[in-house]
Amino acid sequence: MKNFLSVNDVTDVDALISKALYIKSNPLAFNTKGFGKRMGCIFMNPSMRTRLSTQIAAKNLGLDVIILHAGSEGWAFEFQDGAVMNGTTVEHIKDAARVLGTYFDILAIRAFPVFKDRDEDYSEQVIKQFIKYSGKPVISLESSTLHPLQSFADAITIQENMPQSYKPKVVLTWAPHIKSIPHCVANSFAQWMSNWDKVDLTITHPVGYELSEQFTKGAIINHNQLDALKDADFVYVKNWSSFEDYGAVKCIDETWMLKNAHLSHTNHAKVMHCLPVRRNIELSDEILDGEYSLVTKQAENRIWAVQAIISEILEG
């Protein structure tokens, strides 16, 4: 694997899940693979699970890892080509990426969307510039449009909890939120499920919250949540803002927040969320603290997901 920006960088989703599950049962199986190598993790935005799981995975592989919080440590990057830098940015990504390419063997980058210009966010120029100018393999720790490590961990979690005798129905449902939230987790989950032949995907959301078709193609889309939830084996809960009216919060219809009553329509569905979750806004206490929640297991699987990916990158 050269870079890891999306499921499109994965040759065989099933084989990758198997690798992650093998690592989960043998965390130190490849503990010298990273010896003498260094990975730089550059965070433009806050992180808890992503940063911790990456540090743990790197350590398990014998890889040195150094964290740079570009935001909170006061380093604002410029991303526009040709910019006259007379504003608040202090260093162009070109220069930073070239330098980081000499310092590290692998770069891992988190850069959320800016929500000013949809085309710009969706062009993924930030992470692409890191690849172009660093000359080193790049792992996405969540970019403007996708969060592939999360989706990979989600797929691992579904695999672990999957019925043996039939193809499960997976439902991605929009949930309310008070803020304008990126599409990354939803886009990426839709893309992974569509690229994995072990599940069937249905997406449900209020009218106005259509995701970009480039990620949802192949999925059933249903604007009636209760109808969509019928016979679901897994329900993935996530808020996202509008794609059409880019970044807008169109409605915060509270009835879309999942409670136990919603689950009665499902096939004893397991409930998933990437965390952090705003309790009793996005998802109810009764579900999060109930027996069907997989959210902690998803978060734990972040370790094995990123460890499998770093391992693939180290193998080239």
Add this chain to the structure above:
Amino acid sequence: MKNFLSVNDVTDVDALISKALYIKSNPLAFNTKGFGKRMGCIFMNPSMRTRLSTQIAAKNLGLDVIILHAGSEGWAFEFQDGAVMNGTTVEHIKDAARVLGTYFDILAIRAFPVFKDRDEDYSEQVIKQFIKYSGKPVISLESSTLHPLQSFADAITIQENMPQSYKPKVVLTWAPHIKSIPHCVANSFAQWMSNWDKVDLTITHPVGYELSEQFTKGAIINHNQLDALKDADFVYVKNWSSFEDYGAVKCIDETWMLKNAHLSHTNHAKVMHCLPVRRNIELSDEILDGEYSLVTKQAENRIWAVQAIISEILEG
């Protein structure tokens, strides 16, 4: 030892001090005890000595340690059960602690009091929720009401400087400050000295600064500072805000700031402070830079205190 929240988690204070002093003379004595284990240190508030000493101690034990500055890295936790999270908090402690419990073998937590509701601060719900939801051993790096690693380092320092022929008189004296300061260090020092049969404790402070009796029981309390200092062997200097009028700064009587003249009433007393100290507000330059100050030694002993505690936790 299962958790370390206060001196109540210590079976034998003398034995623990001996262990710390043994480690001090042999820092690498147990340098494989932590092998293959990971500790997560979660700081809700700033730290210098606590963070550095913990990292050093963990390294000496062969334990991996990862630091998370929940505050400055932009992660605000919710602590209220049942909260409808439509405000500024982004993740409930329940969810975070459950995840951190899957990432780490030991958690170490710093969470200062909020000073909004005394009962809530004094219930220590923050650190108790980390224990409850993580399912892993928790070490307090200073909680709402106590700072047990500081007090343990203080006890080690007193032991090292103690007279051989008699039981020393230890005086905890209130000192002026310009801000509303937690009670943690004072509560915890009082509690440790009362649970250690090698010293006699006197507490002195202006009227209105009475500490909670749950921590001061067994100590002599005297509102006349000079009288209290008489024949003291150790003087522990610390500001704290009011317990009764919770968090209030009742007076800032400058005469309570220790100068050399105060020490003439003592038995050549050694002077202690946990640092950081506001010079010439809490404590005078002449004492801090003089021969009787133990403050640097106390800070150094933070390493051996936390190393002894982690070692105990690793032993279960």
Add this chain to the structure above:
Amino acid sequence: MKNFLSVNDVTDVDALISKALYIKSNPLAFNTKGFGKRMGCIFMNPSMRTRLSTQIAAKNLGLDVIILHAGSEGWAFEFQDGAVMNGTTVEHIKDAARVLGTYFDILAIRAFPVFKDRDEDYSEQVIKQFIKYSGKPVISLESSTLHPLQSFADAITIQENMPQSYKPKVVLTWAPHIKSIPHCVANSFAQWMSNWDKVDLTITHPVGYELSEQFTKGAIINHNQLDALKDADFVYVKNWSSFEDYGAVKCIDETWMLKNAHLSHTNHAKVMHCLPVRRNIELSDEILDGEYSLVTKQAENRIWAVQAIISEILEG
């Protein structure tokens, strides 16, 4: 080497460059030299290259390193002797340095100038107090007036790209900027070039931007940029604010920003800058992205520069 604050701590510049180049070709040559030792890096100001290169170098030497961002982690130090600390500072450097001296074998400090009082900044009291009170070797990671690790990396880079048959002409040119920028890089570069007998130094800047003579003595100073650039082999580009009218931005004459046209006057000069650089303000895209730019190589050489210095300090 006892401390590293400037080129004055270097006995033989050529020998030190050779050492760095040897390490560059054998990064792990001395990888047990730091075993069992600890270095504390204290950053009062933001850093990217300095922090990363120092962590990488320390790791290559087997040295433990712990980073403290005193600024962003909420720790404001007091530097005035005798201060009555009733303001925003929470700990005196005296107390912090004494403690850090017990925690670490080497301290590395970044503390930019305050720009309030020139004499105070130029007295370098901050870093001198760390030396005095910690009792441990101190490495400057950029102080009020100098950035010696940058200049050492610059000298290494010049050595690597130097003509064999003659003594090259090195020109340090002032460049426009929108902010009040410290003199450190310019002072330090001038001082290193003047103390290194392999190059001739010319300095060019608009009238009003004279640097302190203590650092520029021995260099030719020419206020006509194009004339100064004539036959240059290396052009070092850097903004600095006024020394005379301390910290003032006297002019931002855009014609001083180097473009390819300026280079036509030179001897195919290589162009240098310490980074971060404000593109199209300090230096043009066409030069930074062109074949004569050495900026990425300078940044990479920061690793080998600091690794050579730490190695010297470890040797005492």
